[in-house]
Amino acid sequence: MSFLRKSIKLINSAGAARYNAKMLGCVSVQRYYSAKGQQPTTFPGARDAAFVNTLKLTMPEDYAPIPIYRVMDRDGYILNESEDPQLSRETVEKMFRDMLLLSTMDKILYESQRQGRISFYMTNFGEEASHIGSAAALNMQDIIYGQYREAGVLVWRGFRIDQFIDQCYGNVDDLGRGKQMPVHYGSKELNFVTISSPLSTQIPQAVGAAYALKRRPDNDSCVVCYFGEGAASEGDAHAAFNFAATLECPVILFCRNNGFAISTPSNEQYRGDGIAGRGPMGYGIATIRCDGTDVFAVYNAMKKAREYVLRENKPIVFEALAYRVGHHSTSDDSTAYRSADEIEVWNTFEHPISKLKSYMIHKGWFNEHEETEFVNGVRKQVLKQIAISEKKLKPNWREMFEGVYEQMPEHLLEQQREMERHIEAHKQHYPLKSFKQ
Amino acid sequence: MKVSTLARGLLGAIKSSAPALTRSHFTYYPTKFSKGSGEVQKMNMFQAINNAMDLALEQDKSALLFGEDVGFGGVFRCSMNLRDKHGNDRVFNTPLCEQGIAGFAIGVANTGATAIAEIQFADYIFPSFDQIVNEAAKYRYRSGGLFDCGSLTFRVPCGAVGHGALYHSQSPEAYFAHTPGLRVVIPRGPIKAKGLLLACIRDPNPCIMFEPKTLYRAAVEEVPTASYTEELGKAEVLREGKDVTLIGWGTQIHVLLEVADLAKKQLNVDCEVIDLVSILPWDTHTVCNSASKTGRVVIAHEAPFTQGFGSELAAYIQEKCFLRLEAPVKRVTGWDTPFPHVFEPFYLPDKHRCLSAVKEIVNY
Numbered sequence: 001m002s003f004l005r006k007s008i009k010l011i012n013s014a015g016a017a018r019y020n021a022k023m024l025g026c027v028s029v030q031r032y033y034s035a036k037g038q039q040p041t042t043f044p045g046a047r048d049a050a051f052v053n054t055l056k057l058t059m060p061e062d063y064a065p066i067p068i069y070r071v072m073d074r075d076g077y078i079l080n081e082s083e084d085p086q087l088s089r090e091t092v093e094k095m096f097r098d099m100l101l102l103s104t105m106d107k108i109l110y111e112s113q114r115q116g117r118i119s120f121y122m123t124n125f126g127e128e129a130s131h132i133g134s135a136a137a138l139n140m141q142d143i144i145y146g147q148y149r150e151a152g153v154l155v156w157r158g159f160r161i162d163q164f165i166d167q168c169y170g171n172v173d174d175l176g177r178g179k180q181m182p183v184h185y186g187s188k189e190l191n192f193v194t195i196s197s198p199l200s201t202q203i204p205q206a207v208g209a210a211y212a213l214k215r216r217p218d219n220d221s222c223v224v225c226y227f228g229e230g231a232a233s234e235g236d237a238h239a240a241f242n243f244a245a246t247l248e249c250p251v252i253l254f255c256r257n258n259g260f261a262i263s264t265p266s267n268e269q270y271r272g273d274g275i276a277g278r279g280p281m282g283y284g285i286a287t288i289r290c291d292g293t294d295v296f297a298v299y300n301a302m303k304k305a306r307e308y309v310l311r312e313n314k315p316i317v318f319e320a321l322a323y324r325v326g327h328h329s330t331s332d333d334s335t336a337y338r339s340a341d342e343i344e345v346w347n348t349f350e351h352p353i354s355k356l357k358s359y360m361i362h363k364g365w366f367n368e369h370e371e372t373e374f375v376n377g378v379r380k381q382v383l384k385q386i387a388i389s390e391k392k393l394k395p396n397w398r399e400m401f402e403g404v405y406e407q408m409p410e411h412l413l414e415q416q417r418e419m420e421r422h423i424e425a426h427k428q429h430y431p432l433k434s435f436k437q
Numbered sequence: 438m439k440v441s442t443l444a445r446g447l448l449g450a451i452k453s454s455a456p457a458l459t460r461s462h463f464t465y466y467p468t469k470f471s472k473g474s475g476e477v478q479k480m481n482m483f484q485a486i487n488n489a490m491d492l493a494l495e496q497d498k499s500a501l502l503f504g505e506d507v508g509f510g511g512v513f514r515c516s517m518n519l520r521d522k523h524g525n526d527r528v529f530n531t532p533l534c535e536q537g538i539a540g541f542a543i544g545v546a547n548t549g550a551t552a553i554a555e556i557q558f559a560d561y562i563f564p565s566f567d568q569i570v571n572e573a574a575k576y577r578y579r580s581g582g583l584f585d586c587g588s589l590t591f592r593v594p595c596g597a598v599g600h601g602a603l604y605h606s607q608s609p610e611a612y613f614a615h616t617p618g619l620r621v622v623i624p625r626g627p628i629k630a631k632g633l634l635l636a637c638i639r640d641p642n643p644c645i646m647f648e649p650k651t652l653y654r655a656a657v658e659e660v661p662t663a664s665y666t667e668e669l670g671k672a673e674v675l676r677e678g679k680d681v682t683l684i685g686w687g688t689q690i691h692v693l694l695e696v697a698d699l700a701k702k703q704l705n706v707d708c709e710v711i712d713l714v715s716i717l718p719w720d721t722h723t724v725c726n727s728a729s730k731t732g733r734v735v736i737a738h739e740a741p742f743t744q745g746f747g748s749e750l751a752a753y754i755q756e757k758c759f760l761r762l763e764a765p766v767k768r769v770t771g772w773d774t775p776f777p778h779v780f781e782p783f784y785l786p787d788k789h790r791c792l793s794a795v796k797e798i799v800n801y
Contacts, residue, residue, distance in 0.1 A: 143548075177581035186580050193547065194580035198571045204537045205572070208544025208552070212499070215526060215550070223544075235564070239537025246532055247541075403578040404617045406587055406641040409670065409718040 066276045068321055069301055070291035074349050076358025078296075085296050085303075089365050095136060095295055096360060097374060098155045099128040099353050104378040105161065106151075106326070109168060112386055113182075113330040118168045120182045126293070126325030128152050129352030130256055133298025134320070137306060138224060143213070144192045145206040145225040147199065148183055149256065153226070157190040161378075165385045171392035172436050177403070178395050199231040203240035203253065207315070210244070210251035214313050222250040222309045229319075230261020232275045241283040244315035251315045252305045253285075256292065258324035263337040279317030292320030293352040296359075323350065393436045397423075461599065461651075462787045463691040466675075467658045468628045477659040482652045485627035485660045486515045486592070489634040490553060492664045494523045497551050500638070502528045504538055504555030504592075512557060513594060513653050539565035539591070543573050543643075546586035551638060559595035559647055560604040566612070573643040574618030587641035592634070594650040595623070596688055597739050597785055602778035608687070608740040608771075610647055610716045614749065620644040620669055621716040625690040626656040629714065632667030640669055649687040672720035674727065678709035681795055682727040682734045684750060686713045689737050689786065696791040703792075706799055716746055721753060728754045732763035733798045737786045742770040764801035769794045 041049055071083050078084045087095075106123040113121040124131065131152025138144075144153055151164070163175065167185050170178030176186060176194060186194025193202070193209075206225030213221050231237060232255055244251050255275040259266050272278060279287030288305055290297040298320055305316040323346035327334040334343070348354065360366035401408060401416040408416070423430055470477065480488060494500050502516060502523075508530040510517035520528040531538050535556055542554035556562045562569070569591070577585035597606050613621050620642050624630035630648060637644035675690065676697055683693040690712045697708035709727050713719060728734050734754055736747040751766040769786040777784055 145544075175581055175583060176579065179581060180579050184579070186583050188583040194576075194584050196572065196575070196579060198567060201540060201568060201572045204540025204568070205544035205547060208541035208546075209548050210544070211541070212501075212545045212548040212550040215499075215501075235534075236536055236540055236568070239532075239534045239540060242532045242534065243537045243541050247529070403582050405620075405718075406577065406585070411718055411721065 060272065063273065063277070063281070065273045066287060066289045066319075068289050068291050069297050070294045071296035071300060072294050072355055072359055074355060076355050076360075076362055078359075083296075083300060085300050087296075087299070089363070091136070092356070092360065092363075092365065094156075095132050096353075096356050098132050098152065099295070099356065100371070100375055101161075101378050102128050102131070102152045102155050103353060104375050105164065105382050108379065108382045108386070109165070110326070110330065117386065117390060118182050120330055121168065122148055122183045122329045123326035124149055124151055126346055126351065127256055127258060127322050129295035129356070130254075130292035130298050130320040130322055132156055133295040134224065134254060134302045134318075137299050137302030139221070139306075141191060141221040142306070143206075143209055143221065143223045144190075145202040145209070145223065146192065146195055147202065147227045147231055147256075148195050148197070149228070150226045151183070151185065154185055154187065154190065154192055157187075157192065159185065159187055159190060159192070161381055162385050162389065163187070165382070165389040166392070169389040169392065170394060171389055172395050173389075173392060174395075177399050179403075200227055200234035200236035200240075203227055203231075203236050204243060206253075207240045207244045207247070207249050207251050210249035210309075210315070211247055214248075214250055219250075220310065222252060222306055224252045224254055226254045226256060228261060229255055229257040229259075229266055229275055230264060230269055232278075233261075233269055241278065241285060241315075241317070245283045245285050248313050249315055250309040250313050252302070252309055252318050253315060254318045254320065256322065257319050258292075258322045260324050260328070260334070260338070262328045262332060263334070265338075274319055274321075276317060276319035283317070285315050285317045287317040287319070289319045289321065292322035293350055293355060295352060295356050322352070325351070394434050396436045397430075397432075461655070462597070462782070462785050463688055464695050465626070465652075465656050466691050466694040467656070468626050470628050470659065470661055472665065476662045478662050479657060480627050480631075480660040481654050482624070482627045482630050482648070482656045483513055483515045483517075483654065485631040485658075486634060486648065487517055487519070488660065488662065489631040489638075490516065490519060491522065493551070493553065493635060493638045494519060494527060496664065497638075499549070499588075500527070500551035500553065501545055502553045502555070503531050503541070505533050505557045506530060507555055511555065513650060515592070515653075516555070535561055535564040536568055539568035539573065542589050542591070543568060543576070543586045546589035546643070547576075547584055549588060551588045551590075552586075553590050553592065553638060556591060556593045558605055558607075558650075559593045559609050560607045562591075562593055562609060569613070569619070569643075569645070570616045574616045576618075576643075578618060585641070586643050588638075589643045590634070590637040590640075591643075591645045593645060593647050594653075595647040596649040596651060597776070597781065598651045599781065600778065601776070603775045606739075606776040606781075608647070608738065610686075611740055611744060611746045611749075613645055614717045614719075614746050616717075618643070619717055621647070622669060622714060623647045623649065623687040623716060624652075624714070625649075625687060625712050626652060627658045627660045629667060629712075631660055632665050633669070633714070635664060636666035636669050639666065644669075647687070651688055667714070670715045670718045670720060672714055672723040673712045674709060674723065675712055676708065676710040678707040678731065680707040680731055680733065681799060682709045682711060682724075682731045683737065683791070683795070684711045684713055684724060684727075684734065685737045686716065687739070689739060692786070692788050692791060693737060695788050696795060699788065699792050700795050704796060704799065706795060708795065713750075719750075721757070724750065724754065725757050728758045728766075729761040732761050733801075734762075734766045735769060735791060735794045735798065736766065737769040737791050737794075739771050739785060741773045742768060743773050745770050764798040767794045767798050
């Protein structure tokens, strides 16, 4: 009995200490507690909560929205010198060039889909900074799980133009062997897990991978999982946040909140404080929200996030706010559900590339001529590669049966042979010439 | 899925006062271990599975075991003592979320580590259907072999248990049999369960082992204590016969073995009994050899009739053994209804229904 009393007392005082620490460190406006003099409770489901004697609904408005961290203003001026990441000219130039490369490649591949040369495409317009800024803050051994609009991460890691375009054509040099739709990239070498279409499925997977990494001796790799704010509505997102928290996984849950999921604006997607708002109170996860059009803000935030997840073996919810400047995909015309004026704002002075450009101008690092040359160079390279990739043969059709299992089982061998016999007899009806023999 | 634990407790209490409710629809036919000698120990199926996982965790330090309530030993006791022995970072509870368990398992396997994931009841595997069908099964294929989740195994208690009603009785193997990229196996007892589970854990493809939960305690055999594996994708002829081929898997095997005895005794009909073991990929050779020999086939499974895995077998046998068949292939299965509570004795493809099917096709 006495032991029990004592332990309850201990639990209570520990709870109270934690509670106070929380209140002091909290940014939110929390008006609903009359905590003074109250003993924290010992309900197992909410050990740190205090009793109140007045009934009051806890309203969403009781919390101030999580602030948006930024480093530069829209004109490319550093707002707080102590937050300037002081990146070398070389690094900033690589950031700028990679963003330009992505954007230039996007424009041409978008057009080439319009001309019917590839079957599908998705651009990254307006979100270049969140890709490049986050990728730049990571190490190569960190494993990336993406949604489909993170090609900039691959650009930063060194995925080549020919690799992008070969994938879109599904030709014999496509690493994915022509099995998936365009923009479903993957690279073992660059630790970028192959994209798949079902939204959010990658999020709990990223958490599992992070758990496995954590168990490796002297682990110095984390996992970063990208997803849109629409995808965050899926059950898998909930699963992932909760598993990441309870199983303490070094994973950065990176939400690209660009305001739209195809045509659905974010106010029809959720009513809370974005995705960041779910982190701290909802799942007990440390959270960062930043300006996703500010490459330095994303960079700084990711640096900090990476340090945190590896030091603590705990997850981070990371929300980068931006605007989807392009259409959802080549199958979408976004002017059907939003105004051209609105798009224009985000395509000009709120655009991540123009912000970084302004910064470089202030630094005296920008050279108009070099930029034009670079863009023209990329244009030429992409156009040339399209011509090459288009002409390349597709993989041997027999590969259709490969990779279902590690080894081809008997019934698949049999089906492959059946198709061989069929093709032998009906050659003229199949596009064999375009496929490697 | 806590309700299940509660339900088991309640039903356990009812058991003693109302034996009619829990009459068993099968008599267990133990297996003898055929592959060599070595130390054996009497184990029921949950103990054999526990032993398999113990060995897997011991031999492969990357191996993890997780799911709902796995930490304290599992609601069916399959993971008993494993947390104490191998550490709570290797044997642990997850939040109550099947899609999370499946997704998490895939991620673990993506890194090359071994994942043994438990879904508490097969009836609750459907929230993870997307992760299993769209993700796990297609990982290697869609990435051109760059990534895979082959080191992943799902353990899933399934099948009738006497009083499980709609959500503690299902046999969902046919849903998964339609998914290229998966391996699906079902053991009929402890020896098979241990060997299959170890084979699944080591197999470089994502595997699902459905474990007939009614056998966890009811099935007792002399199980080798050492590590061994059963071949995946391989059916087993348990009894040779010349008149009728009986095909089943899991608990149903024991029904069919009894049917074979009854057919011999009552009808003087000689039945060949095949345990299919692997639902995907399945052993077409063993099945077709037998069907061609006997010319008559009865397929029996607990799952509903329409689009049950029996349909696949029947169609395949019809296509490959057409000239050898003496009668239409007969399927004896659960009815096309949800799995009922008090009507379970009328729902299951029990020995009487199977035996009358044998009679029917012998007289065809």
